[in-house]
Amino acid sequence: MGGHDAGSQHQFTGFAKYFNAYTITGRRNCVLATYATIATLVLYFKLKPKKKAVTAS
Amino acid sequence: MALNFFDQFMSPTYLGIPLIALALSLPWVLFPTPSSRWLNNRLLTLQGWFINRFTQQMLLPLNLGGHKWAVLLTSMMIFLVTLKMLGLLPYTFTPTTQLSLNMGFAVPLWLATVVIGLRNQPTVALGHLLPEGTPVVLIPFLIIVETFSLLIRPLALGVRLTANLTAGHLLIQLIATAAFVLLPMMPTVAILTATVLFLLTLLEVAVAMIQAYVFVLLLTLYLQENT
16 A cells, blocks of 8 residues: 655645645545535434425315 | 255254354364474474464564454464365355354454554544545545445455355355256266366365455455554
8 A cells, every 4th residue: 555645745725734635634634524514414404394284274 | 845055054953052153163173282392293383384374474464563463363264264164065064154154253353443543543544535636526425435435344345255155155056966967867968067066166165265365364454554
């Protein structure tokens, strides 16, 4: 397996410094962000109040 | 009574006692215990040589932290090879055709490698879920795919072992039945079928050893990723 990228040859700035596909921490943060997004979506749809059906009287 | 080719895979019981426990403990009695003598006999020497050579080969890709797994991996390999070899004998039951047994091996060992990785080096373990150099657009998709491939590993390990052995045993029984049935009707064809059966049996011996090796090798590779 290839060695881990120490990130010394990549000079990222701003957002890319923390979220990129080259450094190990960047990859870790991308993974955690993806998991957090999926968890948020699941929780949102689970906890969303269901609309009650309006019956005609 | 119709012949059911899958009867050979039913877990045998006798008076309510599951005999699979006996089948699983049989390899233990077949191997001699190393003695305290300076010079052992040929069998012990051969056994010791094989175990040492195999352990050395298995531990090549692992760093020092992974060497703790030497006993577990070597004993797993010897156990699986012995079970499969015994299962190739006529009228014997092969415990490794049971998915429950193979999953019982695969899931805890795979989970141990994952937990070790998350505990000792969480950044690297999580970082492995995204291949290096992935285009930005593909990042979420690839993370989901890699997570799924990680979670499918124990299932693949167990099912690979089960399916290979089940298919092999089934083929042997089918071709043996064909040879037996053809013998009074077409002896020449029956002899050809018996030749095919002989070659298939040799193949199954090789497959049995290779599948055990692949199981242990994959565990070694998963461990290498996480140590």
